[in-house]
Every structure is written in structure tokens, then in C-alpha cells.
Amino acid sequence: MMRTLGTLFAAGVALACVPLLKLPAFYESFLYLVFFWIVLATSWNILSGYSGYFSFGHGAFFGTGMYATATLTTKAGMPFLWTLPVCAALAALFGVAIGAVVFRAGRLRGELFALLTLAVSYVLATVILNTPIDGGPGVSLAAVAIPQLAPTAPSTFYLLALAAAIVTLAIAYAVQRAALGTGLFAIHDDEDVAEVLGVPTYRYKLAALALSCALAGAAGGIHALFVSYVTVGETFSIVVPLSVVLMSVLGGTRHWLGPAIGAALVTALLYIFTASDYAVAGRAAVGLILIVVILFMPQGVLGRFVRRKPKPASGLEFAHANARIQDLTPSVTPSGETLLSAHGVSKSFAGVQALAGVDLEVRRGEIVGLVGPNGSGKSTLINVVSGHYRADGGRIAFAGHDLTALSAHRIARLGIARTYQIPRPFAHLSVHENVTLAAMFGHAGLPRAAAEREARRWLEYTALAPKAAALPRELNLHQRKFLELARALAARPQLLLLDEVLSGLTPAEIDGAIALVKDIRAQGASIVFVEHVMRAVMQLADRIVVLSYGRVIAEGSPAAVMGRTAVVEAYLGKAHA
Amino acid sequence: MLELERIRVSYGAAPAIVDVSLAIGERELVCVVGPNGAGKTTLINTIAGLHRIDAGAMRLEGRDVSRLPAHRFCEQGVAIVPEGRRLFTGMTVRENLELGAYRRAARARRVQSLERVCALFPALAQCLHRPAGALSGGQQQMVAIGRALMAEPRLLLLDEPSLGLAPLIVTALFETIRTIAAGGVTMLLVEQNVALALEVASRAYVLEEGRIAAAGSPAELSRRPEIRRAYLGLTEEAR
Numbered sequence: 001m002m003r004t005l006g007t008l009f010a011a012g013v014a015l016a017c018v019p020l021l022k023l024p025a026f027y028e029s030f031l032y033l034v035f036f037w038i039v040l041a042t043s044w045n046i047l048s049g050y051s052g053y054f055s056f057g058h059g060a061f062f063g064t065g066m067y068a069t070a071t072l073t074t075k076a077g078m079p080f081l082w083t084l085p086v087c088a089a090l091a092a093l094f095g096v097a098i099g100a101v102v103f104r105a106g107r108l109r110g111e112l113f114a115l116l117t118l119a120v121s122y123v124l125a126t127v128i129l130n131t132p133i134d135g136g137p138g139v140s141l142a143a144v145a146i147p148q149l150a151p152t153a154p155s156t157f158y159l160l161a162l163a164a165a166i167v168t169l170a171i172a173y174a175v176q177r178a179a180l181g182t183g184l185f186a187i188h189d190d191e192d193v194a195e196v197l198g199v200p201t202y203r204y205k206l207a208a209l210a211l212s213c214a215l216a217g218a219a220g221g222i223h224a225l226f227v228s229y230v231t232v233g234e235t236f237s238i239v240v241p242l243s244v245v246l247m248s249v250l251g252g253t254r255h256w257l258g259p260a261i262g263a264a265l266v267t268a269l270l271y272i273f274t275a276s277d278y279a280v281a282g283r284a285a286v287g288l289i290l291i292v293v294i295l296f297m298p299q300g301v302l303g304r305f306v307r308r309k310p311k312p313a314s315g316l317e318f319a320h321a322n323a324r325i326q327d328l329t330p331s332v333t334p335s336g337e338t339l340l341s342a343h344g345v346s347k348s349f350a351g352v353q354a355l356a357g358v359d360l361e362v363r364r365g366e367i368v369g370l371v372g373p374n375g376s377g378k379s380t381l382i383n384v385v386s387g388h389y390r391a392d393g394g395r396i397a398f399a400g401h402d403l404t405a406l407s408a409h410r411i412a413r414l415g416i417a418r419t420y421q422i423p424r425p426f427a428h429l430s431v432h433e434n435v436t437l438a439a440m441f442g443h444a445g446l447p448r449a450a451a452e453r454e455a456r457r458w459l460e461y462t463a464l465a466p467k468a469a470a471l472p473r474e475l476n477l478h479q480r481k482f483l484e485l486a487r488a489l490a491a492r493p494q495l496l497l498l499d500e501v502l503s504g505l506t507p508a509e510i511d512g513a514i515a516l517v518k519d520i521r522a523q524g525a526s527i528v529f530v531e532h533v534m535r536a537v538m539q540l541a542d543r544i545v546v547l548s549y550g551r552v553i554a555e556g557s558p559a560a561v562m563g564r565t566a567v568v569e570a571y572l573g574k575a576h577a
Numbered sequence: 578m579l580e581l582e583r584i585r586v587s588y589g590a591a592p593a594i595v596d597v598s599l600a601i602g603e604r605e606l607v608c609v610v611g612p613n614g615a616g617k618t619t620l621i622n623t624i625a626g627l628h629r630i631d632a633g634a635m636r637l638e639g640r641d642v643s644r645l646p647a648h649r650f651c652e653q654g655v656a657i658v659p660e661g662r663r664l665f666t667g668m669t670v671r672e673n674l675e676l677g678a679y680r681r682a683a684r685a686r687r688v689q690s691l692e693r694v695c696a697l698f699p700a701l702a703q704c705l706h707r708p709a710g711a712l713s714g715g716q717q718q719m720v721a722i723g724r725a726l727m728a729e730p731r732l733l734l735l736d737e738p739s740l741g742l743a744p745l746i747v748t749a750l751f752e753t754i755r756t757i758a759a760g761g762v763t764m765l766l767v768e769q770n771v772a773l774a775l776e777v778a779s780r781a782y783v784l785e786e787g788r789i790a791a792a793g794s795p796a797e798l799s800r801r802p803e804i805r806r807a808y809l810g811l812t813e814e815a816r
Binding site: 349350352371372373374375376377378379380421422476477478479500503504505506507508509532534570571572573 | 661712743
């Protein structure tokens with residue numbers, strides 16, 4: 001990590017010497033534009049590329065910076081350089097204010113988020129145009145003193161933009177490597193699952209938005225003085241939001257350096273054509289290149305050439321990882337202590353009562369089988385306990401904590417992990433990264449390096465180690481189910497909720513899975529599992545709870561419960577009686 | 578009715594199905610069993626026209642259909658219940674089912690077909706107006722099966738229809754499969770509940786690592802010790 005940052009700063013220092021060459025001002029102005037677009041595209045990418053929240057409102061935050069500098073320098077007489085931190089802060093504040101509303105309003109993504117952010121920039125433009133901030137004629141910064149960072153004004157702007165670009169790239173890189181970036185990539189693929197694995201999705205999105213806006217605001221501040229005449233029409237035109245999207249997509253949105261490469265390519269191309277007599281041809285060429293890239297390199301130039309490096313763990317490492325589960329989780333002796341207690345939990349969807357007052361107790365070290373007809377509320381109960389849904393009524397307590405009002409990521413942190421009936425891996429993350437993420441954000445809460453080692457162990461444990469570098473889509477159903485399991489286990493949960501992990505497996509595979517679940521329990525984790533494979537239910541469960549129409553209709557030892565007439569009629573059918 | 582001749586299907590460089598020859602006669606119920614990752618789903622998707630065949634030939638009623646696009650298969654009377662349901666989750670259950678009757682031959686009778694599906698899955702009759710995405714997993718599986726039946730298919734492809742269904746419904750489902758078969762629909766069934774599948778099938782294939790490892794009548798196959806061990810396990814004792 002430090003090496004990359006070092007290289008980046010060294011490149012910055014080297015580039016800072018360019019003005020000493022005393023090149024014609026033309027080159028410095030051109031490079032200024034390259035750096036300017038690198039800042040804008042890269043900052044856009046921190047939110048939109050990493051987390052997949054595609055914003056068309058980057059112009060609003062850039063414009064906030066433009067007008068902040070224009071107003072403060074001309075009307076308040078503030079020195080130009082001082083206005084830059086103000087630009088960043090104002091833009092970030094504006095972004096957070098919008099994000100605090102938008103990100104709470106459920107899953108506002110895709111075209112809705114794009115349109116909403118676009119609307120925000122139009123609203124802002126209208127406000128600025130019709131208030132003394134601008135009022136119509138535009139603001140001239142001709143009288144504002146340009147700081148003497150270098151002998152000439154073009155050199156000064158060159159250095160300012162260079163510094164901004166280096167800082168932006170360093171931030172983009174640091175975010176990608178940090179837990180924040182990992183969380184954002186998880187949000188990109190499946191926000192619900194990210195939250196359930198312990199990623200504080202709301203906070204992360206706000207943080208990414210704030211960073212993205214602050215950098216765009218600072219770039220706006222610099223650009224205001226560069227153009228020296230700020231108008232609403234130019235500032236809030238569609239050019240900025242559209243260009244940053246084009247550049248990022250062209251370069252590759254899943255890599256911190258992608259947008260910078262796209263920005264450099266597009267700016268250079270446009271400049272080459274503008275300098276000659278073919279400005280129109282330049283635009284057409286950029287459009288054509290973009291079409292080709294989208295068709296043939298949907299991950300962008302960088303995504304195409306920088307293949308995800310498979311981290312083939314050396315044989316030694318894997319041999320080491322072959323440790324059994326005993327070494328990993330502190331062994332807890334099963335006790336009578338209540339771990340989870342749910343009372344009168346109810347939940348309804350659009351008038352359909354999925355849970356109508358369910359009571360469920362799970363003791364430490366216990367395996368509880370949850371069975372019942374389809375639609376009886378089994379999965380809903382798991383969704384409510386894991387925090388995916390909020391219960392309409394009732395109380396849920398877990399290890400001394402009240403879960404009723406907690407968000408899913410907090411519940412995950414407390415030590416509850418779950419699997420999904422139909423596996424929901426993060427599609428763009430490798431098998432190993434999928435599991436690493438759970439170890440970082442779940443109950444284990446490990447730092448990255450430790451989480452990577454932990455993930456290796458669980459991949460070994462679930463026999464997925466040879467597939468560590470593969471993407472989830474390369475796995476078959478059996479392996480995807482075990483990936484779900486590995487992800488849940490890597491969180492080192494106290495309570496494991498398994499939603500039909502055995503369905504779709506052959507009898508031989510089921511035997512293997514049953515042994516695995518027994519082994520997991522032997523180490524002290526409590527398990528609640530939903531299952532229709534009766535053989536497994538009878539073999540695994542200490543206790544069975546039968547749901548029907550959202551109510552518990554029977555509870556007790558497997559043999560006793562399965563013999564009851566009500567259970568046979570509602571669930572098993574006569575063939576099993 | 579359907580004939581596969583030494584077909585080969587790959588994902589990129591990795592072959593998923595190699596040299597598979599298979600024939601399904603008119604009104605037959607053929608089942609394919611095998612471990613996960615053997616290529617069963619690929620096989621069924623290929624027959625539905627969702628994968629391109631690299632080598633070999635596929636014939637439907639004597640016509641070469643190796644290069645036919647998927648929607649034309651549907652028009653030919655081939656319907657599929659895909660793995661993982663693949664419902665239109667934003668549409669209501671009724672809309673999902675009615676889309677199943679999209680093929681020209683089935684459109685006219687869709688009211689009767691809907692009644693039949695509702696009789697088969699009474700749980701669906703109560704929630705026709707709800708969005709399919711709001712149903713439980715097992716109920717969604719019922720919609721997927723119902724949607725395929727709405728097409729009044731002549732060849733029905735079932736990819737693990739019992740997945741996620743409660744035992745009571747599984748029993749009912751297999752009774753239904755029998756009924757549909759008796760009604761003259763040709764069927765190809767991929768199923769992990771091997772004991773039940775072999776009970777209803779007239780013929781079975783075992784697929785392992787993309788190749789046909791064994792074929793024969795259910796009685797014959799279930800006598801073989803390696804198949805009893807790997808696929809029947811203890812399923813006879815309790816399913």
C-alpha cells in the first residue's frame with residue numbers, strides 16, 4: 001500500500017518540476033485540464049463507481065465549489081487559497097444533506113438515483129441564477145489576485161491542479177484498499193447482503209458521498225479562478241456530469257486509477273482535435289471510442305488489462321489452513337443459557353400476515369430445526385431475526401441485547417450470521433474476497449490481513465479452497481451453497497441461521513453437509529436451520545419448531561413433534577405418517 | 578421426440594457437457610440424475626435453447642434445432658422450469674402465470690389452464706394478485722412450475738422442481754408429474770430427490786462430469802450398488 005502511495009507522490013513531485021522546463025503556456029494549460037478532469041472523474045468514481053450509486057449530479061457539487069470561490073473572493077475579499085477548503089466543506093455538507101435523505105429512502109438506486117441527483121443540480125442552478133449569488137450576468141473573478149505559487153499564472157494553475165489530482169488519487173486508492181472500499185464494492189453487488197454481513201451501508205454511502213463531493217468542490221474552486229468568469233449556464237451544463245461518467249466508464253470504474261486514465265485519454269483526444277480544425281470530428285471520435293469500449297470492454301480499459309490477480313495461496317499456507325475448527329473458535333460448552341429469545345414476533349406484508357406472534361427460544365449450543373409448509377413464515381422469521389426486516393410487533397433479545405430496533409449490520413456484529421436459500425454471493429468479488437468480507441465486518445471484526453487468512457481456513461473447511469480465486473458464477477449450486485456457509489462461518493457467529501442449505505444436494509452431499517453442521521455445533525455455535533430434508537432435520541435437530549400460517553403449531557423433540565396429527569396434516573402429508 | 582447426438586457444450590474453454598447422446602420418445606418421462614456440477618442444468622438449458630451447441634446435433638421431432646433461438650423453442654412447445662425459479666418478481670402471480678401461456682397454441686385456453694394450475698397448487702389460488710417476489714421460496718417454486726404448465730407444453734423440462742418445497746407439497750408435485758405424464762406430455766426431469774424421480778420415470782440417465790455414465794430403466798439403475806450409495810443414500814428410509 002505504502003509503495004503505491006510513494007510512487008504516486010514521487011510522480012507528483014516529478015511533474016511539479018515541469019514548469020522549470022519553461023515550456024510554452026499552452027502545455028501547462030493542457031495539463032491543467034487533464035488534472036482537472038482526473039479530479040472530477042476520480043471523485044465521481046469514489047461513490048458511483050465503487051458503490052454503484054450512479055450519480056448524474058456531480059455538476060452540482062462542482063458548481064458549489066465554483067460559486068463558493070467566486071462569491072467569497074469577489075464579495076467577501078477572502079484570499080483565493082483560503083476559499084478552497086471552504087469549497088470542499090460546503091460541497092461535502094451539501095452532499096451529506098442530500099444523502100442523509102436519499103439514502104434513507106430505501107433502495108433508491110439506478111435510474112432513480114441518477115435522475116434525482118440530476119434534478120438536484122437543476123434546482124441548485126435555478127437558485128443561484130435567481131439570487132444575488134449570481135443573479136444572471138455571471139461573476140467575474142478578473143480582479144482576484146492569483147497566488148504566486150510559480151512565476152506565471154498558467155504554472156500556478158498547473159501546480160494547483162496537479163496537487164489536487166495527486167491528493168484525489170491517493171484518497172481514491174486509500175478508500176479502495178480500506179474497509180470502506182471493501183464495503184462499497186459489496187454494496188455495489190448486493191446491498192442487503194452487505195448489511196446483513198455487518199457492513200454499515202448507510203454510513204459508508206454517506207462517507208463516500210462526502211469525500212466525492214469535497215473533492216469535486218475543491219476542483220470547482222480552482223476552476224472558478226482558472227476560467228475567471230463564472231456563469232450558471234457553463235457551470236451547470238450537462239458537460240461535467242456526463243464527462244465524468246464517460247471518462248470513468250472508459251477507464252474502468254472498479255479500479256482507483258481507471259477514471260484517471262479515461263480522463264487523460266478523453267481530454268487528450270479532444271485537445272488534439274480542437275487544436276486542429278476538426279473539433280467536431282473530435283467529439284465524434286470520442287463517442288465512437290466509447291461505443292467500442294462499452295461493447296467490447298464493459299469493465300473499461302483498465303478492467304480489461306488489469307486482470308484480477310488470483311492470489312494462489314502457496315501449498316504451505318493451505319496445508320497450514322487445514323486446521324480443524326477447534327483451533328478457530330473458542331470452544332463453548334453447551335449450557336442451558338438462553339441465547340436468543342423472541343416473543344410475540346409479528347410481521348405482515350401488504351395485508352398478508354407472515355408472522356402472527358411467534359415465540360422462539362434458542363439456548364447456547366443448541367440446534368433448532370424450523371419446519372413448516374411453504375409460506376408459513378420460516379424465512380421471514382430468519383429475515384426478522386437477522387434484521388433484514390423489522391418486526392411489526394414483539395421483542396427479540398440476543399445475548400443480553402435488544403435486537404428489535406437494531407439495524408442488520410449491528411446484529412451481525414453482535415454475532416448472528418445467516419445464509420440465503422438461493423445463494424447471494426457478491427458477483428464481482430472472488431470467492432476468497434466474499435469470505436474475507438464476512439470476517440472483516442462480521443462478529444469476528446478482523447483487520448484485512450487476518451481476515452484473509454481466516455477466509456482461507458473456511459474455504460479449506462468447506463472444500464472451496466481450489467476455487468478461491470474464481471468468481472461466484474463459476475461455481476455450481478453445491479459450491480455456491482457452501483460459499484454461503486463459509487461466509488457465515490467466517491464471521492465467527494454465536495448464532496448461525498441456515499435457510500435451506502441442503503436443498504438441491506444429492507444424498508451423498510447431504511451426508512457431508514450434516515457432518516459439517518454437527519462439527520460447527522460441537523464448537524459452541526448455536527444453530528437455527530430451516531429445512532425440508534426430513535432426514536437431516538431428524539438427525540440434526542435437538543428441538544423442532546413447526547410453523548404454520550405464521551404461528552408455532554408444535555414444538556419439542558423431533559420424534560415427538562413429527563408424530564403429531566397436526567404436523568402430519570399441515571406439513572408432512574400422510575405418506576410420512 | 579427429442580434426440581441429442583454426441584453434443585458438446587462449453588463455457589469458454591471449460592467443457593460442461595461432452596459427447597452426450599440422449600433420446601426421449603413421445604410420451605416418455607425421462608429423468609437425469611447426477612452430482613452437483615455434473616452438467617445437468619447445462620443439459621436442460623441446452624435443450625431449452627439457452628446454450629449454443631459446439632458440436633453434435635439436437636433434433637426435435639426429426640427437425641434439426643441445433644441453431645434455433647430460445648423463443649422459437651417455446652413456440653415449438655418446449656417449456657422449462659428453470660433452476661432458481663427465475664420469476665418476474667415485480668409482476669403478480671397471475672401475470673407470471675399468464676405469461677406462461679404466451680405461446681400461440683396456449684393463449685386461447687389460458688383461463689382453463691389457470692384454473693388447472695390453481696387446482697394443482699391451492700396455495701397459489703389465494704395469492705394470485707400478489708407480486709411474485711413477495712411469496713415465500715416454496716410458493717415461488719410453485720409459480721415457476723405453474724408458469725411452465727400454462728404453456729401446455731409438449732416437452733416439459735423440469736430442473737429440480739422439488740427444490741425448497743415442503744414434504745407434503747413434494748408428494749403432491751410428484752403425483753401431478755404423473756398426471757401430466759399420463760396426459761401425454763413428454764418430460765425430462767432433473768431431480769435430486771432421486772428415489773422419487775426414479776419412481777415416476779420410465780427411463781433414467783446418470784450424468785457425471787459432463788458425460789453419460791449410465792442409462793437404463795429405473796428398476797435396473799436402482800439395483801446398482803454404486804448408484805444406491807451415491808444417489809439413493811438413505812432416501813428410501815425417509816425423504
